Amino acid sequence: MKKSKNSGKARNNFEIFVLSAPAIIIFVCFVILPIILGAYYGLYKWKGFGSPSVNGTFVGLHNYIVALKDPEFQAAIGHTFLIMIGSLIVQGPLAVLFALLLNQKFKGRGLIRTLIFVPYVVSEVIVGTGWSLLLQKTGAVNQILNSIGLPSIDWLADSKIAIWTLLAVISWKYIGFAVILMLAGMQSIPEDLYEAAKVDGASFWQMQKSITLPLLAPTLRIWAFLSMIGSLQLFDLVYIIWGEYVSSTAGVSTMATYMVREGRGASNYGYGSAVALIIFVISMVIALVYQHFVLNRDLDGALAEEKKLNKRKARELKRRAKENELAQIAAAEDESVVK
Amino acid sequence: MTTATLGAKTSRHSNRKNNKPNRQTKKYLKQHGYRVSSKSPWGNPIVYFFSLILVAICVTPVLYIIFGGFRTNAQITNDPAGMPNPWEVSNYVDVFTSPTFWQELANSLIVAVCTMVGVVVLGIMVSFVIARYHFKYSKAMYALFSAGLMFPMTVAITPLYLMVRNLGLANSLLGIILPQIAFGLPQTIIILVPFLQSIPLELEEACMLDGCSRLGFFWRMVIPLAMPGVATVGILTFVSSWNSYMLPLFVLSSENNYTLPLGVQMFSSQHSVDTAKVLAFTSLAMLPALICFTIFQKRIVGGLTGAVKG
Numbered sequence: 043m044k045k046s047k048n049s050g051k052a053r054n055n056f057e058i059f060v061l062s063a064p065a066i067i068i069f070v071c072f073v074i075l076p077i078i079l080g081a082y083y084g085l086y087k088w089k090g091f092g093s094p095s096v097n098g099t100f101v102g103l104h105n106y107i108v109a110l111k112d113p114e115f116q117a118a119i120g121h122t123f124l125i126m127i128g129s130l131i132v133q134g135p136l137a138v139l140f141a142l143l144l145n146q147k148f149k150g151r152g153l154i155r156t157l158i159f160v161p162y163v164v165s166e167v168i169v170g171t172g173w174s175l176l177l178q179k180t181g182a183v184n185q186i187l188n189s190i191g192l193p194s195i196d197w198l199a200d201s202k203i204a205i206w207t208l209l210a211v212i213s214w215k216y217i218g219f220a221v222i223l224m225l226a227g228m229q230s231i232p233e234d235l236y237e238a239a240k241v242d243g244a245s246f247w248q249m250q251k252s253i254t255l256p257l258l259a260p261t262l263r264i265w266a267f268l269s270m271i272g273s274l275q276l277f278d279l280v281y282i283i284w285g286e287y288v289s290s291t292a293g294v295s296t297m298a299t300y301m302v303r304e305g306r307g308a309s310n311y312g313y314g315s316a317v318a319l320i321i322f323v324i325s326m327v328i329a330l331v332y333q334h335f336v337l338n339r340d341l342d343g344a345l346a347e348e349k350k351l352n353k354r355k356a357r358e359l360k361r362r363a364k365e366n367e368l369a370q371i372a373a374a375e376d377e378s379v380v381k
Numbered sequence: 382m383t384t385a386t387l388g389a390k391t392s393r394h395s396n397r398k399n400n401k402p403n404r405q406t407k408k409y410l411k412q413h414g415y416r417v418s419s420k421s422p423w424g425n426p427i428v429y430f431f432s433l434i435l436v437a438i439c440v441t442p443v444l445y446i447i448f449g450g451f452r453t454n455a456q457i458t459n460d461p462a463g464m465p466n467p468w469e470v471s472n473y474v475d476v477f478t479s480p481t482f483w484q485e486l487a488n489s490l491i492v493a494v495c496t497m498v499g500v501v502v503l504g505i506m507v508s509f510v511i512a513r514y515h516f517k518y519s520k521a522m523y524a525l526f527s528a529g530l531m532f533p534m535t536v537a538i539t540p541l542y543l544m545v546r547n548l549g550l551a552n553s554l555l556g557i558i559l560p561q562i563a564f565g566l567p568q569t570i571i572i573l574v575p576f577l578q579s580i581p582l583e584l585e586e587a588c589m590l591d592g593c594s595r596l597g598f599f600w601r602m603v604i605p606l607a608m609p610g611v612a613t614v615g616i617l618t619f620v621s622s623w624n625s626y627m628l629p630l631f632v633l634s635s636e637n638n639y640t641l642p643l644g645v646q647m648f649s650s651q652h653s654v655d656t657a658k659v660l661a662f663t664s665l666a667m668l669p670a671l672i673c674f675t676i677f678q679k680r681i682v683g684g685l686t687g688a689v690k691g
Contacts, residue, residue: 050473057595059555062522065507065566072541072563073529080540090543143431149423150447156678157436163674165624167642171649172446175656182445189462218439228558271446275535278626296534305539306631314539329531331534350522 084316089309098312105316112219114290115317118300119324121205125274128209130266133220138258139263140217141224142250155222159333162218172200172225172281173211198283201293207293211279216272227256255270263336270332274325277302297321443667450661457656472504472661482662484637485644486669488634492557499562500618501611504569505577509599511570512577514584523574529567531689533564536558542631556632557640561622569614576604576610616677623670641666 083106087096109115127140143156161169177181177197184194197207239249277298280289286303289295303319305314427561446493449457450472511523534541539562542551550556580603586600604611626642633639639647645666651660 054514054595055516058514058516061506061599062510065503066522066525068503068559068563069526069529069566073532073537073562076537076544077532079544080537083540083543140435143428145437146424146425146428148431154432154436156675158439159678160671161439163624163670164443164667165626165642166622167626167645167671168446168663169442171645171659171663172442173658174419175449176442177443178461180461181456185462195673210679212579213443214438240470242630271531274531277535282626298538301535301539306542315490315543318536318539322532325532325536335620355482 058361080315080318084319086312090311105313115300118295119296122296129273132213133217137220137224140221145228159218162214166278170279174283191253206292223265227258231257321356399552446660447664450664454657472658485641487641489641495558496561496622497615497619500565500569501615509575510572512574526567526570534564552634565618565687572614573610620670
């Protein structure tokens with residue numbers, strides 16, 4: 043008896059191992075290990091050939107200090123944070139409003155939902171190529187402005203305007219995703235609540251303020267988290283629209299474009315790794331702080347409720363089965379009455 | 382079918398609990414998990430007005446790219462915001478007949494399909510372990526992968542490239558596929574674990590009684606039941622691989638191995654004078670992802686809803 047139990051356990055462990063090992067190996071190998079290696083490479087002045095300890099020179103924390111003191115990197119951090127906060131302020135309220143709009147029941151809603159998702163699906167490279175043509179000095183946007191009597195604007199090269207252009211393009215690209223997330227969140231709000239509010243004589247906006255917004259809060263928090271992480275790694279769009287070197291003079295360089303230009307672009311792999319690690323630490327601090335102060339509320343609730351949920355589900359199922367039975371009986375009765 | 386719709390409608394409008402459905406319709410009610418027929422009323426004109434503005438903002442730049450491909454360079458220079466007049470097909474024909482485009486399309490397809498398969502297979506296996514086995518490290522495993530969600534590829538790209546190069550995978554498609562699988566796993570696991578947890582325990586017990594092993598249960602019940610979640614994850618992975626730019630930029634160096642995003646960028650820098658052809662190339666490059674998304678749109682939105690509900 044004891045033996046069979048043991049072999050069952052061994053089998054269990056074996057299954058766990060076989061099923062999870064490939065994923066863990068590949069994850070550790072390509073996600074965790076590079077980050078650790080990056081920290082090590084960052085200590086060397088190294089051009090990327092051979093191994094850093096042989097072909098490079100150990101410089102300690104020199105790379106990190108240089109990076110943090112470089113005004114260009116500081117500017118890049120500033121731009122990144124501006125974009126991060128700007129995206130939250132611009133996209134959040136708009137996404138909620140649009141989701142409210144598309145949460146109404148009307149003909150053609152499905153089509154509209156698909157269409158607003160288009161910018162999100164199209165790749166950054168394509169979007170970047172398209173926008174950089176549209177926003178050229180002699181491009182379509184300026185032509186339209188001229189035709190209604192407004193002067194042309196140098197959307198891309200003027201360092202005072204470029205960052206706002208970037209913010210607009212980013213908002214355009216990612217708002218569809220935000221809207222879909224909000225819609226999903228709204229649809230999980232039980233309709234009974236609105237019916238009850240209607241009975242109590244609440245107006246449309248009152249209902250949104252006291253039902254939708256509070257119940258949408260978890261979705262909003264998760265969206266904000268995803269959006270922030272996305273902003274911190276912003277690279278493709280800037281790199282495509284402004285290119286490697288123009289981005290810093292146009293005032294739109296981000297942490298990632300700085301890293302690529304100074305690291306791979308100049309083949310300073312030690313320095314590039316150090317910058318990568320700085321970005322990593324900044325992202326991690328933001329993520330952890332956010333998780334601790336904002337997301338934790340959701341997670342705490344989720345963990346405590348997990349156990350309850352299973353019990354509740356079982357009860358729910360039983361109740362439903364009973365209801366079904368009752369409904370069947372009732373239906374049968376109805377029919378016999380009709381007959 | 383009409384009675385079913387009717388039943389569904391009445392159930393939506395009247396109090397559900399006291400509603401006594403008649404026999405034909407009771408199976409198709411919303412609370413039984415069936416989709417209610419989407420016959421919605423016409424909406425308020427204001428709703429349409431704002432929706433149309435929103436749609437116009439979202440779609441116009443994309444349409445500009447597509448229509449721009451049908452114009453000549455002279456048309457674009459003289460009247461940047463105009464429509465094609467006359468319509469010019471030669472740009473698209475040129476792109477269609479260029480071997481570079483097909484080569485890059487094939488590369489992109491190989492990378493996207495392999496990434497998708499890898500992410501789905503590895504993801505569902507490890508999600509099954511996290512969701513259905515009770516052991517000491519399951520929480521730690523989940524934490525490990527969900528931490529990965531916080532660290533997108535950008536922050537690790539330089540050392541990641543060196544890693545790929547040291548493995549001898551630089552300038553090969555495998556050098557993109559493997560890291561993409563690794564970075565795709567966190568999202569997959571976060572979406573799939575709740576999905577697999579929601580499969581009732583009774584099913585597993587019933588399956589065991591019928592003499593299935595844990596793995597048999599996995600193979601025969603979990604995989605078919607998890608299909609909607611798998612589809613969501615698969616499509617998201619496909620699209621993000623199709624669009625990925627940074628990793629190919631680092632890893633691929635010879636033009637034969639370029640994927641479409643790199644190809645678009647190279648094409649637009651090589652033919653910077655020939656705007657119309659760039660636009661044609663660009664619009665053909667985005668087509669597969671758009672089609673894939675349109676077909677599976679409902680799946681994605683449905684899957685996201687499930688994930689958010691948790």
